[in-house]
Amino acid sequence: MVPVLAAGLQVASAGDITGTITLNGTPPPEQPNAQIAENADCGKMHTEPVTTHFYVVGANKGLADVVVTLKGGTAKSTGESAPPLVLDQKGCEYIPYIAAVQTNQKIVAKNSDPVMHNVHPTPTADGNKEQNKAQMPGGADVSFSFPTAEKFLRFKCDVHGWMYAYVTVVDSPYFAVSGKDGSFKIANVPPGKYTLEAQHRKASGGKPVTKEIEVKDSGAVVDVTLDAPAPK
Amino acid sequence: MIPRPADRPWLHRFALLTALATFVLIGIGGLVTSKEAGMAVPDWPTSYGYNMFLLPISKWVGGIFFEHVHRLAASVVGMLTVALAVMIWRTDDRRWMRWLGAAAVLGVVLQGVLGGLRVVLLKDQIGIFHAALAQMFLVTVCAIALFTSKFWRALPAAGTAASDDAGVRRILLFCTVLIFGQLLLGATMRHQHAGLAIPDFPLAYHKVWPPTDAASLATYNQNRLGVVEYKPITAFQIVLQMIHRLMALVILTAVAFCAWSCRRRLGGRHFLAKLSLAWLGLILTQALLGAITIWSNKAADIATAHVVVGALSLVTGSLLTILSARVSIPVRAAALAKTGARSEPFVTVGPVVSSAK
Numbered sequence: 001m002v003p004v005l006a007a008g009l010q011v012a013s014a015g016d017i018t019g020t021i022t023l024n025g026t027p028p029p030e031q032p033n034a035q036i037a038e039n040a041d042c043g044k045m046h047t048e049p050v051t052t053h054f055y056v057v058g059a060n061k062g063l064a065d066v067v068v069t070l071k072g073g074t075a076k077s078t079g080e081s082a083p084p085l086v087l088d089q090k091g092c093e094y095i096p097y098i099a100a101v102q103t104n105q106k107i108v109a110k111n112s113d114p115v116m117h118n119v120h121p122t123p124t125a126d127g128n129k130e131q132n133k134a135q136m137p138g139g140a141d142v143s144f145s146f147p148t149a150e151k152f153l154r155f156k157c158d159v160h161g162w163m164y165a166y167v168t169v170v171d172s173p174y175f176a177v178s179g180k181d182g183s184f185k186i187a188n189v190p191p192g193k194y195t196l197e198a199q200h201r202k203a204s205g206g207k208p209v210t211k212e213i214e215v216k217d218s219g220a221v222v223d224v225t226l227d228a229p230a231p232k
Numbered sequence: 233m234i235p236r237p238a239d240r241p242w243l244h245r246f247a248l249l250t251a252l253a254t255f256v257l258i259g260i261g262g263l264v265t266s267k268e269a270g271m272a273v274p275d276w277p278t279s280y281g282y283n284m285f286l287l288p289i290s291k292w293v294g295g296i297f298f299e300h301v302h303r304l305a306a307s308v309v310g311m312l313t314v315a316l317a318v319m320i321w322r323t324d325d326r327r328w329m330r331w332l333g334a335a336a337v338l339g340v341v342l343q344g345v346l347g348g349l350r351v352v353l354l355k356d357q358i359g360i361f362h363a364a365l366a367q368m369f370l371v372t373v374c375a376i377a378l379f380t381s382k383f384w385r386a387l388p389a390a391g392t393a394a395s396d397d398a399g400v401r402r403i404l405l406f407c408t409v410l411i412f413g414q415l416l417l418g419a420t421m422r423h424q425h426a427g428l429a430i431p432d433f434p435l436a437y438h439k440v441w442p443p444t445d446a447a448s449l450a451t452y453n454q455n456r457l458g459v460v461e462y463k464p465i466t467a468f469q470i471v472l473q474m475i476h477r478l479m480a481l482v483i484l485t486a487v488a489f490c491a492w493s494c495r496r497r498l499g500g501r502h503f504l505a506k507l508s509l510a511w512l513g514l515i516l517t518q519a520l521l522g523a524i525t526i527w528s529n530k531a532a533d534i535a536t537a538h539v540v541v542g543a544l545s546l547v548t549g550s551l552l553t554i555l556s557a558r559v560s561i562p563v564r565a566a567a568l569a570k571t572g573a574r575s576e577p578f579v580t581v582g583p584v585v586s587s588a589k
Contacts, residue, residue, distance in 0.1 A: 028455075028457055030457075031457055031458060031459055033459050034459070035459055035460075039294065040293075041293060041294075052457060052458075052459055054457055115293065116280070116291060116293065116296070118271065118272060118273075118274050120271055120274070122463070130354045131354070132271050132274040132351075132354060133274060134273075134274045134275065134280050134281075136280075154461070154463070156461075158268065158269055158270070158271040158272035158295045158299075159269075159272045159293065159294040159295045159296055160294050160295070161267060161268050161269065161294070161295060161460055162459045162460060164461045202454050202457070203454075205447070205450035205451060205453075205454050206450055206453055206454055206464075207450055229451075229454050229455060232455075
């Protein structure tokens with residue numbers, strides 16, 4: 001499966017990189033989450049059946065949850081002064097499922113559920129520490145931060161074995177996560193040549209798709225296409 | 233005449249109870265890893281800040297239930313083991329038995345500390361040692377149960393006849409060591425927390441030996457779309473499962489040979505022959521459970537049954553090996569003729585009921 005990069009590279013508003021991630025092909029069907037349905041506490045928080053959400057595909061095949069980062073340039077992380085990412089536990093699910101932060105940026109986990117959770121990040125990069133913190137219903141928020149860049153750092157709840165979130169840690173202030181329509185925007189990027197990297201957990205084999213781009217004073221528009229797995 | 237230890241049925245029954253509780257504990261431990269619930273209680277020795285024995289039942293929810301019950305059951309086994317060791321120390325005049333009881337206490341304490349450290353240090357590797365020590369501890373308490381039994385006391389002392397054949401003992405020991413190695417492999421696989429590294433059987437990713445290059449691994453991981461999102465699988469984990477499969481084949485063959493050897497040397501009615509046949513049945517069941525674990529996409533109950541029958545297979549092999557040391561095993565006539573030794577009449581050796589105290 002060779003990822004297909006769309007050809008479009010056009011000038012847009014000043015300093016912003018905008019674009020759309022599109023999924024080529026049909027994603028596999030999501031799995032119904034029987035575990036959440038069978039759980040006495042969590043099941044009643046949902047009126048609709050809950051499924052996995054590996055591929056969130058919107059109109060015009062826009063693919064959500066793609067992490068877009070830039071390589072090149074000299075900008076360093078401003079994570080320590082950046083506002084925290086809020087990782088909520090609601091309906092026995094992590095919201096958002098996919099997110100990105102800078103190195104040393106605070107991640108605040110909150111529990112909006114009337115049930116106990118544990119927040120258990122399982123990093124793999126050197127320097128990022130595995131932790132496991134209990135969080136009672138209505139309990140105080142718990143905070144995390146990670147000093148080393150890492151793709152899709154997994155958060156899990158061991159009380160509810162289906163709860164996962166993936167937070168990519170980036171050593172730069174220039175990154176984005178595509179929205180439900182597949183669109184993304186990296187704001188205020190200094191002009192110059194960069195390598196744009198788009199990575200989804202599953203599409204295109206979970207491997208990053210790269211594209212050499214040039215950001216001008218007026219910005220750039222970059223569209224990227226990722227591949228769904230071949231039908232079995 | 234060699235003096236025999238006194239008959240203490242209550243000591244034996246208590247040892248059996250401890251062994252049974254340990255067996256149940258290993259099953260619950262298997263359920264904890266099968267449910268990926270090992271870290272559901274983040275603190276130790278407290279549980280969510282409570283004294284472990286005072287955690288309200290209302291909080292035993294989801295993964296907490298499995299982990300907390302495992303801790304409580306471990307406490308029960310710990311207390312039973314201490315009581316057993318005290319009873320042995322006070323009533324059993326065999327010095328080595330007293331030290332075996334003390335070793336069991338040491339083992340259960342170490343096991344508890346390892347379990348706790350796995351939680352607070354967040355190290356999967358400790359989980360592997362925790363699983364390995366669990367098996368060794370189970371064998372120890374089962375051996376204590378055997379040594380305190382009337383059956384053991386009724387066995388004659390180890391045969392010293394010139395025609396005694398140690399070959400059967402050696403292969404029993406060899407098979408038991410193989411099974412222990414297989415359990416270590418299994419524990420390593422479980423404590424990777426990566427789910428099924430290979431989702432099909434008897435082939436592996438539709439091949440006899442699956443490719444483990446980067447592109448293949450990316451495809452395997454891309455196609456993992458279950459509700460439980462395990463860590464991505466690696467080449468190491470795939471190779472580990474392949475070795476586990478091959479080892480299963482080796483063990484099956486070796487135990488079948490054991491059963492055949494025991495029957496041939498001792499006759500089909502000898503208790504060792506019967507026990508080794510039952511052992512073979514266990515190994516066959518275990519192999520089937522291994523296959524069903526894969527076919528069921530690692531259903532928690534099946535995967536746990538695989539752990540339990542694995543433990544039972546190790547215990548059976550260990551006790552068979554111990555028992556074989558107390559039994560004269562006749563050398564085959566052909567071998568005797570070759571060495572020139574005098575053949576002894578073939579005798580089916582079994583427990584000798586003695587009135588000696």
